[in-house]
Amino acid sequence: MSKRSDDKGTRPPGMTDVARLAGVSAQTVSRVLANHPNVQEATRKKVLSAVEQLGYRRNNAARMLSSGRSRTIGVVTLQTNSYSRAAVTTGIEQAAHEAGYAVSTASTTNLDTYAIENALSRLAGQDVEGIILSVPLIHISPRIEQLTRATPTITIDGSRTDATEVVALDQVLAARMATQHLLDLGHETVWHIAGPAEWLEAGNRRDGWRAALEAAGRSVPPPLEGDWSAASGYRNGLVLARIPDVTAVFVASDEMAFGVIRALHEAGRRVPEDISVVGFDDIELAEYCSPSLTTIAQPFQYMGELAVTHLLRHIEDPGTLPEPRSVEPRLVVRSSTTTAPAR
Numbered sequence: 001m002s003k004r005s006d007d008k009g010t011r012p013p014g015m016t017d018v019a020r021l022a023g024v025s026a027q028t029v030s031r032v033l034a035n036h037p038n039v040q041e042a043t044r045k046k047v048l049s050a051v052e053q054l055g056y057r058r059n060n061a062a063r064m065l066s067s068g069r070s071r072t073i074g075v076v077t078l079q080t081n082s083y084s085r086a087a088v089t090t091g092i093e094q095a096a097h098e099a100g101y102a103v104s105t106a107s108t109t110n111l112d113t114y115a116i117e118n119a120l121s122r123l124a125g126q127d128v129e130g131i132i133l134s135v136p137l138i139h140i141s142p143r144i145e146q147l148t149r150a151t152p153t154i155t156i157d158g159s160r161t162d163a164t165e166v167v168a169l170d171q172v173l174a175a176r177m178a179t180q181h182l183l184d185l186g187h188e189t190v191w192h193i194a195g196p197a198e199w200l201e202a203g204n205r206r207d208g209w210r211a212a213l214e215a216a217g218r219s220v221p222p223p224l225e226g227d228w229s230a231a232s233g234y235r236n237g238l239v240l241a242r243i244p245d246v247t248a249v250f251v252a253s254d255e256m257a258f259g260v261i262r263a264l265h266e267a268g269r270r271v272p273e274d275i276s277v278v279g280f281d282d283i284e285l286a287e288y289c290s291p292s293l294t295t296i297a298q299p300f301q302y303m304g305e306l307a308v309t310h311l312l313r314h315i316e317d318p319g320t321l322p323e324p325r326s327v328e329p330r331l332v333v334r335s336s337t338t339t340a341p342a343r
Contacts, residue, residue: 171205179212
């Protein structure tokens with residue numbers, strides 16, 4: 001049974017109690033809790049074991065006063081049930097924890113500039129050492145420029161201010177890969193269901209799709225627009241099902257692609273025999289869709305981890321702005337695509 005206080009039960013355990021139980025100095029305990037590299041592994045294990053036995057909890061306020069650092073990073077994210085946002089946040093939290101940092105999240109209900117300004121201001125008021133922007137910056141205001149200049153900031157969707165570093169997937173290349181895959185299967189052209197126009201990722205994916213078709217000398221159908229939801233994919237799928245010449249469609253998210261496939265099934269259009277479908281994201285459910293979904297894989301958790309790594313480097317040397325880091329996309333071929341049907 002863990003010991004939660006001293007023998008008299010009058011106070012919670014302190015750092016000196018941990019040091020006494022582990023047989024080390026209080027300074028060594030402090031080094032271990034701060035993830036200092038110059039600590040022997042055996043000593044680190046003894047200290048962490050003592051921490052667990054005593055139920056010691058660090059006083060973050062006192063630690064901040066003594067070190068002048070909060071050891072906290074902030075994350076601005078959108079309130080959503082999206083798998084991708086949750087996976088990115090998981091990667092951020094795991095990487096931050098391993099580096100000895102806490103994570104404070106400020107969420108917004110929309111992408112309005114004022115809402116993002118408020119989220120950044122809330123985090124700055126908590127004295128976070130750095131910020132990860134996990135939302136697209138549609139409009140960059142002077143206030144956003146000021147806030148991101150004052151606090152080291154990383155964006156992970158390709159948008160940036162003058163003072164932020166970018167860690168992002170090459171969305172244009174990814175869309176070209178998805179489109180080219182369908183062209184290589186013999187489809188004359190590829191239709192596209194895009195994400196919301198105000199999202200940077202949606203625009204980049206639309207640009208990559210168009211560029212691939214133009215480079216191949218193919219006709220460019222008018223893009224349809226969804227809102228990332230399966231319901232919007234379903235509505236657009238019903239539209240495509242009524243166009244006899246459609247044999248291939250690139251959908252800007254897996255969730256929309258699920259809706260498209262259901263709509264095509266209900267309309268009597270077979271996937272992939274009549275219409276091949278490529279999604280984007282490779283969320284966990286993509287493999288278990290019927291048929292399993294060919295898609296572009298985004299390493300969401302890795303993106304979060306990479307953002308933390310770059311942010312901590314930026315915190316240590318805020319005067320230097322590293323070059324943007326682009327993550328290579330990967331095409332995952334499954335059962336929702338096949339050769340074009342014979343005319």
